[in-house]
Amino acid sequence: YDQTRSRKNGYGIHLKHFSSNGGIDDVGPSDYSFNSAEGFYKAFLDDHEVSGTALYDRRRISYYGYPSNDSIQDVLDGTDAPDDFRKQVYNDIGFAARVRTLHLDSGRLGYTAGMEVHQYSNLTESRETNLRLAGDVHLQQGSETYGLGVLLDNNAYRGQLGADLGDFRQNGTLVGLEPRVSTRGEKYEVRIGAGIFLDALGKSTFHFFPQAYLSYSLFNDILVPYAGVDGERRRNSFRSLTRENPWLTGAPALANTSLMY
Template identity: 30%
Template sequence: ITDADQQAFVDLLLPMVEAAFDRAGFYGYHPSIDTVLQQDDIRQTYLKLDGRLKMGSMHKDSLHLIWKGTLDYLYTYDFYQDFEHAAILDANRSQRLRSGITAGLGISGAYYYTSESIDSGNNIVVGLNPWVGKTTSDYTYRLGFGLVVNADGDKTTPHFYPEGLLQINMVEGILMPYFGFDGRLQVNNFRSMAEENRYITPGLKVDNTSHKIRGYVGFKGSFSRELSYDLRGSYSVIDKMPFFVNDTTQILGNTFDVVYDNLQLIRIHGELNYRQTERLSTLLSLTYDSYIMDGIEHPWHKPNLVVSLDEKFNLKNKIIVDAGLYYVGKRYAPGTQLDADIITLKGFVDLNLGLEYRYTKILSGFVRLNNILGTRYQVWNQYPGMGFNLLFGFTYAL
């Protein structure tokens, strides 16, 4: 607590530690291949150890400087002794000036060190994001830019991303049109690629993706205290987007490599949120994507339509029940040596149910019922999804 001439403030320092073990198997080889593989031939496991430190200060007086930040350490290790150490810093400082304008500065940094089986060099990303903005009862605006430098091995590349947002409270709380523009650098590190596709070729190195510019326009608001909405459309220009394809350098083709393309992406996204009570909420969302590719025929394994209906019940932050009904549209995969034509993966419907009991703040148990409808589908080419399955366990976080 400061002296009488200053307002009270709170310093935050919240550590967190998590661990996870994910077991996979490269079982997705072409059905025409006459072979029987042993478990050790297709085994893959991922060990993940994470630590997070949250820091910050908050003043009751909005004219004081406010800062907050997180420092993450992520360790990933697989069955083939590929590993990655990742240290990620994300910090923000802001201060409201007497004019009512708020000025801020975002600072980010990430360092990725991998085994030589993935990359002999290091991937370093450093970013600055200065901005100014203001919020009133009638409007909100924000202007700034992001300057990002990526040192990946022997190559250093600067990126500049302008940022702007204007939101107008046209009908208070009911209709708020907004539009803006931004951009970002997407880091495609070992952890993120393995979480997106567990069946990547061991030791896969993926280059980063630059979302050079995104322009968007939308409307959001509420029909009542319980029912709110958000509808927006966007247009993006993206360089070096990776798409997963079966690794044809192997006879079985049961792991995935990536191919890159520059593209334009038109996206329409809508959300309808119905919050019946503080404990019970329903979210309906829809995303439609249209890709304009530069080189490859289709955005491999990317659906053009995803619709989801999520229901969540939270009883005193102790018992949490969630149910999700999803539709994922058709996707395409390139033909392999055994499939000359382009492969079409049909759209599918999936229904999941989960229950979590939080015994304490650091210990909880969970049960998940997946694919309750028993739908037969493929998320990735040659990988039929599991039928109805049950997953249970516990989580422990310091």
């Protein structure tokens, strides 16, 4: 649901439910359900846009795809396991806010600033709190545009291994700067920059990525060949990993990765 068209603001809610009762024989319970509720609001000021989002997401899955052999079956049959032994539930509470400029004059300094927070946990009591601050400033001078992207990503994670094995903690901060300059002509665009990242997860590491892009228009934009290189240091969080694969172990160890292309 969202409101009708307005020049001053916009708001709405989004509800989603998707589930299955399973029904696959001889592999254990395979039922699952995905549920989410999200609300958003956006306001248009004189030369700014301000927006905010709040969400709750719950995902319930079953661990049913284990290999079947006599040894594993003997363990399962001999284990006095609770009803939720092969069940996993993920709860995500989050909110985000953003402000950006809407200048009609391209020669004025423009910027975008945003914040996103997530409190994420599962049924086996692993939990994570993530705070992400991101911003971008840009200024156009004639055919050239100068810009700078800024990132601050702080993550606090506690993995619960089990009642008898205890837990472990991984806390880290990812800081990034991405300066760039671009120029545009009638048929071409050239952009040069760099990605500079400090990753403090466990030990601190420094990462540098060249960034470049070139395109040229042919035959009145019918054909636009382009080439470029890019890269960044990317956060792999408990939330991002289990949203991609919810059947992971209940307490995966985390390590960030470099994306290069």
